[in-house]
Amino acid sequence: MPSNFFEGGLHGENSHADPLEVxxxxxxxxxxxxPANCPYSVWQVLNHMIFWQDFYLTYLKGSVPVHPEHDEDSWPVAIAPTNETEWSDAIVQFSKGLQEAENEAKKDLNEMKDAKLERTRGVILATLxxxxxxHTGQVALIRRIIGAWPPPSW
Structure with missing residues (x-):
């Protein structure tokens, strides 16, 4: 697959929203x-996305990340950021991770990055x-439920 597939996909294409814009x-x-009957807040979803984005970037950079014992361990306990700085820092961290993924998409996508699990760079990028x-879709839905949709640029 051409790297532009991943570059476009990382920022949403067609029916997929851009994860930064959401x-x-x-x-x-x-x-x-x-919201009532909703398992997570936007804050929790964002931090879950950061966790797994960083996890897959670790693979792409040549290291083996430590997988959580249980997938629920990748969800933060805190429902909300404590202040505006914590929120904006998390957005910056997520954005930087997306940029790193874009850079990784420009490398050989057929290179094996996890021989044990038989995953190539392209498969890892597709998973990310x-x-x-x-989860971008979840954020959009939560924002609609709490009356904070759409984003200003939409």
Missing amino acids: FEGLQWNTAGVK MTHNSY
Whole structure:
């Protein structure tokens, strides 16, 4: 697959929203609102996305990340950021991770990065991309439920 597939996919294409845009304009104190009957707040989803994005980037950079014992361990306990700086720092961290993934997409996608699991760089990038896309949809839905949709640029 050409790297532009991944570069475009990492920022949403066609029916997929850009994972950066979905957080745009959301205030830090609203990011921690957890609607009734909803398992997570936007803050929790963002931090879960950061966890797995960093996990897959570790593979792409040539190291083997430590997998959590249980997948629920990749979800933060805190429902909300404590202040605006914590919120904006998390957005910056997520954004930097996306940029790193874009840089990784420019390398040989057929290179084996996990021989034990038989995963190539392209497979790892596709996993990261689809994981972000899935949770981007969750963020959009949560924002709609709490009345904080759409982002300003939409």
